[in-house]
Amino acid sequence: MAAVRPTTQRAGTPASVGHACCTVIPDFLLARMANSDSEFRRRSALNSLLVTGSLKTARTGLSEATRRRAQARRASRARLRRAPNAAVSCNKERSIYTAEHGYRKPGTLVRKEGDPPLSGQDNVPVNEAYDGLGATLDLYCQAYGRNSLDDSGMELIATVHYGNDYDNAFWDGSQMVFGDGDGEVFNRFTTPVDIIGHELTHGVTQFEAGLVYFSQPGALNESLSDVFGSLVKQFAATPPQTADVADWKIGLGLLVSNPEFALRDMAHPGDAYRDDPFLGSDPQPADMDHYVRTIDDNLGVHINSGIPNRAFYETAAALGGYAWERAGLIWYETATDPKLRSTANFAQFAQLTLRTARRLYGGSSIEFAAVSDAWKTVKVL
Amino acid sequence: MLIRFQRDGGLVAQLKLTLALDTSTLPPDERAEIEDLVASSGFMDLPPVLEGEPEARDAYTFTVTVEDGDRSHTVVVADSAVPDSLRPLITRLTERAKQQRRADSTGQSVP
Numbered sequence: 012m013a014a015v016r017p018t019t020q021r022a023g024t025p026a027s028v029g030h031a032c033c034t035v036i037p038d039f040l041l042a043r044m045a046n047s048d049s050e051f052r053r054r055s056a057l058n059s060l061l062v063t064g065s066l067k068t069a070r071t072g073l074s075e076a077t078r079r080r081a082q083a084r085r086a087s088r089a090r091l092r093r094a095p096n097a098a099v100s101c102n103k104e105r106s107i108y109t110a111e112h113g114y115r116k117p118g119t120l121v122r123k124e125g126d127p128p129l130s131g132q133d134n135v136p137v138n139e140a141y142d143g144l145g146a147t148l149d150l151y152c153q154a155y156g157r158n159s160l161d162d163s164g165m166e167l168i169a170t171v172h173y174g175n176d177y178d179n180a181f182w183d184g185s186q187m188v189f190g191d192g193d194g195e196v197f198n199r200f201t202t203p204v205d206i207i208g209h210e211l212t213h214g215v216t217q218f219e220a221g222l223v224y225f226s227q228p229g230a231l232n233e234s235l236s237d238v239f240g241s242l243v244k245q246f247a248a249t250p251p252q253t254a255d256v257a258d259w260k261i262g263l264g265l266l267v268s269n270p271e272f273a274l275r276d277m278a279h280p281g282d283a284y285r286d287d288p289f290l291g292s293d294p295q296p297a298d299m300d301h302y303v304r305t306i307d308d309n310l311g312v313h314i315n316s317g318i319p320n321r322a323f324y325e326t327a328a329a330l331g332g333y334a335w336e337r338a339g340l341i342w343y344e345t346a347t348d349p350k351l352r353s354t355a356n357f358a359q360f361a362q363l364t365l366r367t368a369r370r371l372y373g374g375s376s377i378e379f380a381a382v383s384d385a386w387k388t389v390k391v392l
Numbered sequence: 393m394l395i396r397f398q399r400d401g402g403l404v405a406q407l408k409l410t411l412a413l414d415t416s417t418l419p420p421d422e423r424a425e426i427e428d429l430v431a432s433s434g435f436m437d438l439p440p441v442l443e444g445e446p447e448a449r450d451a452y453t454f455t456v457t458v459e460d461g462d463r464s465h466t467v468v469v470a471d472s473a474v475p476d477s478l479r480p481l482i483t484r485l486t487e488r489a490k491q492q493r494r495a496d497s498t499g500q501s502v503p
Contacts, residue, residue, distance in 0.1 A: 048412055051396050055410075055455035058468040059400035062443045062453045114479060116472070175483070179402050183472055184447030195490070196407075206403070213449040224449060232449070262404075274404045288497040290406045313405040 056306045060225055101152035102164030105144045107137050110173045110188075117170045117186060136171040136201040140189060143207030144169060146247035150208070150239070151215070154246065154335045155343045160214035167211070171201060180206055182213040196267060196289045203262045206274075208243030209236040220351040227356040229312035234319035235346050237261050237275060242335045254327040254334040266290070277324045280317025297321055299357070299390040318389050319357060325385035330378060337378055341368050361386040393427055394459040397485040401471075403450040411489040429481040430458055436465050438478065444470025454482055 104124050108117035121137050122129055128138045144167045151157040159165045168186035177190025180200035187210050189200045200206060213236050216222055222232035240261060245252040260273035260283065272284035280295035295317030296302055302318065305311045323342060327334035345351060345367045351360065364382050372378040386392040393416070399409040415423045435458050444451060452471040457464065467478075474482055488502075495502045 048396075048410075051412075051455075051457065052398060052410060055398035055468075056400055056408075058441075058455050059453040062441060062468050062470040062473070114474070178407070179450065179452060181403065181448060181450040181452075181471075183451065184445035184449075193490070195494070209403070210450065217447050217449075236449075289493060290404070294405055307400070307408060308405045309401075311405070313403070 053306060060309055099152065099156040099158070101148065101156075101158045103145065103148050104159075104164070104166040105141055105148075106166060106168050107140050107144075108168065108170045109137065110170050112172055112175050112191075114174055116173075116183065116188065117168050118172075133172075136189060136191065136199055139199075139201035140169040140171050140187070140207065143201065143204045143243075144187070144211070146204050147208045147211045147239075147243050150243045150246045150335065154242075154339060157215070157343075160211060161218045180210055182210045182217075184217070187211065192265075192267075194267065196287075198265055198267060200265070203244075203265060204247055205237075205240035205244040206262050206265070207240075209240030209261065212236040212239040215239070216346065219347045220355070221353040222351075222355065223353050224312060225309040226311070227315070228354050229309050230315040231319055231355060231357065231360050233312045233316035234323070235342070237277060237316060237320050238323045238339075238342055241277060242339050245333070246335055251333060253332055254338075255331065257334065259324050275313075275317065275320065277317075277320040278328070280321050295320075297389070318391065319360065322361070322385040322389045322391065325388050326381045329381040329384065337372075338381070341371065341378065341382060344371065357391045361391045393430065394457075395426070395430070395485070396455075396457040397489060398455045399452055399486065399489070400455070401450070401452040407452075409486065409489040409493065411485055411492055413485075413488065426481075426484060429484055430460075433475075433478040433481045435467065435478070435481070436460075436463060438465070438467045438469075438475070440465075440467060442467065442469040442473040442475070444472040448472060456481070456485065 106120060106124070107122040108119055109121050110116065110118040121134070122141055148159060148167065151159070159167065169189065170186065171189045173188045173190050176193040178193040178197045180187070180189045187207070192198045192200060213232070216232050216235055222228040222235075224232060241257065241259060245257045259278040260276050262274035264270050265274060266272040266284055266287060268287045269284070272287065274283060275295060276283040276293070280297045281293050283293040283295070284290060285292045294303060294314050296315060297317060298321070299318060303311050303314045305314065308314055323338060326341070327338035330337050341364055345360070345364045348363060348367065351363055355363070364386070365379065368376070368379040368382045383392070395411070395413040395415065397409070397411040397413070399407070401407070413426070415426055418426065435456070444453070448470065453468065454471070454474070455466065455468050457466040469478070491502050
């Protein structure tokens with residue numbers, strides 16, 4: 012499926028791309044470039060970096076508001092440490108809106124916290140979003156003592172029925188947005204709870220390390236969303252799933268072409284889907300030897316995330332039991348460690364997970380060994 | 393009128409849509425419809441970059457170039473920043489690009 016492989020380039024350091032991207036391009040030059048299809052495609056891919064604000068965030072670092080929240084969070088965690096027996100209380104405040112197939116956010120409020128499920132086929136995504144937001148809040152609260160996405164009890168807002176046949180779900184920086192799927196490539200986006208956990212974890216990352224959204228830090232941002240999205244699914248399952256029972260797939264059943272397909276496979280990156288009539292085959296690499304250099308997808312954030320995804324899976328599989336308990340705790344403590352920089356690459360993240368494992372379990376523990384072996388398996392360390 | 397369109401982003405790689413359209417090759421009613429959407433969007437007067445929320449993740453962005461006679465303009469716009477006047481054109485080009493994608497996957501040509 013060479014045609015659907017992302018375009019690759021030899022040299023593509025974030026710095027050089029960033030420079031090219033943020034230069035104001037004269038109109039005549041744009042017009043000339045637009046005369047070539049391949050140039051238009053290349054330029055469009057780079058433009059998407061520009062408008063998503065990734066580079067702006069990269070230049071300025073965390074916003075002032077985010078910095079203040081992070082400071083408050085660290086202070087509150089310090090208070091918790093002083094009173095280790097204090098019960099963690101988490102705010103659960105969900106509001107589900109409908110865009111009624113338009114593009115206004117948040118739209119019209121249809122179900123707020125404590126309301127009973129709504130009846131009718133049209134309200135299925137409303138109830139799925141409500142439950143998925145709840146499952147995500149529960150994992151973060153019960154497993155990690157985190158009080159909502161910002162660790163300060165923020166209200167969770169989701170908009171469903173966004174657009175017409177809309178084939179995406181996204182985090183817009185302050186709320187969730189779900190399309191109904193186009194029925195051609197995608198089914199309804201509220202169905203898989205791990206997709207809801209994935210999108211909300213983008214919010215957690217925003218309030219914590221603020222990993223910039225391109226290249227390796229962007230792939231780490233994506234991977235953290237897959238890791239905790241999958242853990243939400245395992246934690247919310249009846250009965251809850253241990254690492255050996257979990258399927259480790261993200262968005263299972265979302266692709267119309269085959270109910271067995273998923274968007275990503277954490278245990279076997281590259282095997283989530285094959286020969287889909289529209290998407291082709293899963294482009295994820297399973298280790299650093301197969302790292303994909305591309306200008307598409309913000310320099311491969313949804314592609315190379317397969318590498319840290321598999322490192323988490325290998326750690327969880329080696330330790331056994333409930334993955335959110337030890338592997339998940341090591342990853343959570345790393346993701347919320349003030350030492351994790353917004354521009355961290357895979358190796359720096361891996362080193363920090365080792366440091367966390369040593370702090371939590373000791374340098375000669377099986378947990379430390381499992382983390383170390385996992386990063387070696389994916390050839391990051 | 394020549395229109396180039398690309399959609400980037402989305403929660404999975406490979407969702408990119410691309411389209412190159414020469415409206416002079418379209419049936420008259422479709423040509424009129426699309427050229428009207430370009431006109432009613434005020435396309436040539438839109439700013440070249442319309443940024444979305446800086447912390448948005450997994451969201452789409454669109455790049456549209458319109459060449460009309462000796463005039464040419466490119467707009468890069470985040471999904472959340474698409475003006476109401478431009479949305480119908482974006483929706484129509486997305487549909488058309490999907491039609492093209494469907495045709496490519498079955499080896500047929502778009503009517």
